[in-house]
Amino acid sequence: MFDTILIANRGEIACRVMETAQAMGVRCVAVYSDADRAAKHVAMADTAVHIGGSAPADSYLRGEVIIQAALDTGAQAIHPGYGFLSENPDFVDAVEAAGLVFIGPSAKAIRAMGLKDAAKALMVEAGVPVVPGYHGADQDDALLAAEADKIGYPVLIKAVAGGGGKGMRLVEAADGFQAALESARSEAKTAFGNADVLVEKFVTKPRHIEVQVFGDGKKAVHLFERDCSLQRRHQKVIEEAPAPGMTPEMREAMGQAAVTAAEAIGYAGAGTIEFIVDGSGGLQTDGFFFMEMNTRLQVEHPVTEAITGVDLVAWQLRVAAGEGLPLRQDELSIHGHAFEARLYAEDVPKGFLPATGTLTHLQFTPACRADSGVRAGDTISPFYDPMIAKVIVHGDTREIALSRLRAALTGCEVAGTVTNLAFLGALAAHEGFAAGDVDTGLIARDIDDLTQAPEVEPRQAALAGMAALSLLDPAGGAGFTLWQPLRRAVGLTWGGEDHLLQVQVVSADHQIWTVDGTEVVAQRIGGRWSLGGQQAAAVSVAEGRVTVFDGYGLVFDVIDPLARAAGGHGDGNLIEAPMPGLVRVVDAKVGQTVTKGDRLAVLEAMKMEHSLLAARDGVVAEVLAQAGDQVEAGVALVRLEPEA
Template sequence: MFKKILIANRGEIACRVMKTAKKMGIKTVAVYSDADREALHVQMADEAVHIGPPPSAQSYLLIDKIVQACVDTGAEAVHPGYGFLSENQAFQKALAEKGITFIGPDAHAIYAMGDKIESKKLAKEAGVSTVPGYMGVIKDSAEAVKIAEEIGFPVMIKASAGGGGKGMRLAWNAKEAADGFTSATNEARASFGDDRVFVEKFIEQPRHIEIQVLSDGENCLYVGERECSIQRRHQKVIEEAPSPFLDEATRKAMGEQAVALSKAVNYRSAGTVEFIVDANRNFYFLEMNTRLQVEHPVTELVTGLDLVEWMIRIAAGEKLTVQQSDIKLNGWALESRIYAEDPYRNFLPSTGRLVRYLPPAESDTVRVDTGVYDGGEISMFYDPMIAKLCTYGATRDEAIAHMRRALDEFYIRGVSHNIPFLASLMSKQRFVDGRLTTNFIAEEYPDGFSADDLPADDPTVLVAVAAVINRLHADRAAMVSGQLAGHGMEIRTDWVVRLNDEYTPVHVERAADGEHYEVTIDGTAYGVVSDWTFGEPLFRGTVKGEEVTVQVDALGTGFRLFHNGAQAVAVVYTPRGADLARVMPKKEPPDLSKFLLSPMPGLLVSVAVAEGQDVKSGETLAVVEAMKMENVLKAEQDGTVKKIHAQPGASLSVDQIIIEFE
C-alpha cells in the first residue's frame, strides 16, 4: 500500500479523498493556488505545495508543476478527484514517466472514454445502445446547422472534452444551432483547452441515470445506479440512489452494458457510465466518466462501499474482494448540491467570505462533504460549490424528510446560496412521487425561481417562534439587577407579531412547568418547547407538537427567520406600537430600470453596443464571465444607449453599472 499520495485537486473532493487516505494510514499532500492558500484541503493535508496563481490554467491544470510536487514530496501516487486533470491522458502519462501511480484508469481508457466522440464509437462497437448523432468534428457554425437539420431538431451541441454542463447548448432551430455552436466552442476552449464539439439528437422527456462501475482489471462490477435527472443548465442539482424509475430488469441490462463497455477498454478503477433513459425505459449511452463522480456519496450510503478506498486499493495492485452477487442496494440516499449562487437572481454566482458556516451535524442519516469552513472564502476563480448535503433513510420518503430537516439546519451567511431552491424542489409533489425528467426544473419553474415557489408554510409556526423569542428577551430584561422598586421592566403577556406585513395578536404565558411557553393565536393555544438561548443561530424545538428548526438572525428591533426555504422579517410590538407601525410611511426603492447592472461579480468579457445605439428587447448587451461560465446579458426592453460605464476587461462587482440608457 502507498505511504503517501498527492491529491491533484481542491475543495470538497480533495477533502473527501484525504478523509479516506487518513483512515487507511496514508499521508496526504495538497496542492494549492494563491487563492487557496488558507483553504480547508490545505489545512487537512500532511503537506502542501504551492503551484501558482488563482486561474486554473496557471495552477491546477499545470501538469509539470503537479508532477514536480509529487517528486519533491515523495508522493507515490496521485488521486485526481474530478474535474481539472482527472480525465487528462497527458497527465497520466507524465506521472507514469516518473514512476508515479495514477489512482484511476490507464491512459488508454482515459483517452477512449474521455473523448465523447471516440467513446460513442467504442460504445457502439461494444454493443451498447447509443443516441443518434454526428460523431465527427464540426468545423464551423454553418456545418453545425446542416448536421442538425439532417439529424432533426431538437439537437444537443456538446464539447467533446466537456463535463459539468460546460460547452453544452440545446438547439430547437437553425439560429439556435449556429449560436449554440459558437457559444459551446468558446466555452469549451476556455474551460478545457479543446474546442471540438459534436451534435446528437436530443431525447425528449429523458431521465439521466448513471451506472457506477468498479473494476480491478479482471473482476468488473456494476454497483447500482444513480438518478441524476434534476438538472439546471445541464448541471446536476439533486442526485439519488437507487432510481425511483428503474425496475430490476432494466437495472441489470444497464449494468451489464456498462460492464461490457468497461471491459472493452480494460478498465481498472471506479468509473461511471451515464445513460439517457426515455419514458419507456429505453436507454442510450451518453458518456463514460473515467473518474470519481461528484455524486458518489449516495452510492456509498446505499451499498456500504468506500469507492475512494477501492480506487486506492486497485491502483496499489489489490484485487476486489466483492462479487456482483455481494452488491445489495439497502435503503435510499439523496444528495443536494449547496452552491454559492442567488436563486432569486437567476442563480447567478455569489462570491465572498462565509461570515457564518454551520452545517447540520453528521449522523447515520446526514452526511456533509465540504471544502469550506466558517470564515473561509468562496473564490470567483472556481466552481461555486459550498457543500454536498446527503441524507439516508430506509425509504425514499424517509430520505426526503431527513433532507428537508437538514436543509433547515444548514446555516450559511455572507454569500447567497441555493438552499431555498432545494427546499422548494423537495416539496414538489412531482418530486416526492419520483416523476422526474431532465426537464423537471424547466417545467416546474417556467418563469424561473421566486419566493412564490417556496412550500406553503403554516404562518403560526413562525409567529409562535417570534413571540417566544421576544418573551425570552422580556424575561431576561426583567431580571436585570438594580431596577427601582415599582419601576422595573414589566413582563407583558399581550403582543402583536408583524410577520412581513401581516399583524397577528398573540398572548404569551410561561407554561406550568416554568421552562417553556404557551402562545395563544386566534383563540388557540400552542405549546412551544425549546432550549434556545440568546445568540444561537438555530431555534430547535417543537411547536404544536411538531419538530421545527428555524434560523434566527437579529435585525434591528426584530428578527429575520428562515424556515422551509423561506425567510420572513418578524417584529414584535405592544398593541399600541402595532397601531402606530401600521400607519408608518414606506420608503419606495430607487428606479434602476435605465441601467444595466452586473448581476454578479465577474469579468466583463465584452460590450456589444455603443453609445447612441438603439437596441431592441432581447438584443445582447454584454457578456460577463464568472465561475468559469459565460453569462450573456440581454436588453429587457427597447431603448437607446446613453453611456457605457464599464469597458471590456473590467472586474465588476455585483450591481455595478455597465450601461446607462436614455
C-alpha cells in the same frame, strides 16, 4: 498499500479522500493556494504544501508543482479528486514519469473517452447503444444540416469536447439549424478550444441515468445506477440511487452495457458511464443510450456508497496499490435508497448567481451525511466552485429517504451568505419528484414555483427582533438597569422593506411584540422560548444581520439608526430619537449656530451609543431633552430655527 499520498485538489473532495485514507492508516499531503491557506482540507492533512496563487491556473492546475510537492513529501501516489487535473491525460503521464502512481485510470483510457465523438464511435464498436446521430470528423455546414434532416428533428448540437452544457443547442426545426450551429461552435471554441460538434436525436422526455463502474484494468463491475435528472442548465442539483421506476431487466441491460464500455478501454479505478434515457413510455431496455464516460470519481458518488455499503475511495486506493477488484458482481447488491442535494452559495432570485461571503454559522443535522470542505468562519472564495456541502441521506425505501432529505434540508443552518437551500427544499417537496416522475426538464418547467421567496410570519420577525435586542438570553431579558425601558423598538429589513417592531417587556420570561399591527406573545417556559405558541427556532446574529433557522433560513437586516436617522427626520428642523433609549449627552444650546454633521446629542440604546447629528446648517431654536432622560422612539430632542 501506500504509506503517503498527495491529494491534488481542495474543498470537500480533498476532505472526503482524506477521511478514508487516514482511516486506512495512510498519511495525507494537502496542497493549497493563497486563498486556501486556512482551509479545512489543509487543517485535516498530515502535512500541506503551498503551490501558488489563488486562481486555479496559478495553483491547482500546476501539474509540475504538484508532482514536485509529492516527491518532496515522500508521497508514493497522487489522488486527483474531481475537476482540475483529474481527467488530464498529460498529467497522468507526468505523474507516472516521475515514478509515482496516479490513483485513477490510465492516460490511454482518459484519452479514449475525452472526446464525445471518438468515445461514441468506440462504444458503437463495442456494442454499447448510442443515441442516433452524426459523430463524424467532417464538419461541413451542409453535411451537418443534411445529417440533422436524416436523424429527424428535434436534434441536439453538442460540442465534441464539451461538458456542463457549454456548446450545446437544441434545434426544433430545420430553419433554426444554421444559427444554432454557429452559436454552438462559437461557445465551444471559447470554452474548450475546439469548435467541432456532433448532432444527435433529442429525446423528448429525457432522463439522465448513470452507472457507477469500477475496474482493475482487466475486469470491471458496476455498482448500479444513479438518477441525476434533476438538473438546472445541465448542472445536477439532486441525485438519487437507485433510479425510480427501474426494472430488473433495465438495470441488467444498463449495467452490462456500462461494464462492456469500461472493459473496452481497459479501465482501472472508479468511473461513471452516463446514459440518456427515454422516459416517455417508462423505462425500456431499448430506450437508453450512451452519452459519455467520466473517468474519475463523481461528485454524487456518496449515494452509491450509501446503497451498496462500499467505500469507493478505499477501493480506489486498493486497486491503485495493485490489488484486484474487492468484490465480484454477484457480491454487490442494493440496500435501500439514497439522495444527495448540492448546497451552494448562490443567489437564486438573481438567476442562481454564485455568491461569496464568510460563513458566520454552519451546522448540519446529525441525521444526515454532510460532505463539506468549509466550516463556520470560512470564506466562500470567488476563485472556486461555491459548494458549501453535499447533504446525503439514506432510508430503507425511497419514501423514507425522501422524508429524511426534507428533514435534513430543514435542519441545515447556514448564515453569512445567500444559498440555494430554500430551492433545494422546494425541489424535495415537489409533487412530481415525490412520485418519481422526473426528467431533465422538470426544474425549467416549474422554476417560478420552485424559486418563490418565503413569506415571513410575525412570530419569525419577532424572534429576529428578540435576537437583535439581545432579549433571548436570561441576561438580556432580565438584566435591565434602572434606565432601561419596559418598551423598546427595533427596525428590521426583510423582503426589501423596512419594518419597525415594538416590544413590551413584561418580565424576564414574558414579552409582547407588535409586528406590522400583529401582536405576538413570547414566553419562556423551562428555559425555552415560544412565540405565538410555537417553539422558537435557533438564530444567528452577526454583523448587523439576524438569521432565523425556521424553514430554510430567514434573513433580517438590523436597521442602523446612525445610517437611517442620526441626521434627523422630516424637514431637518427636528432631531428625533431613532429608538427608545437613554439620553447620555446633550451638546446643543439654544441660539447656537451649527453646521451639518455637528453632534447635537448622544443616545444610548441597544447597548451602544449613537450620535445624533445636525441634518443641515442652522441655529438651535429649542433643546427639548436633557442628559439622563429616558425617551421613546420618535421623541424630538432638538429643534432648529426654520430655514429663511
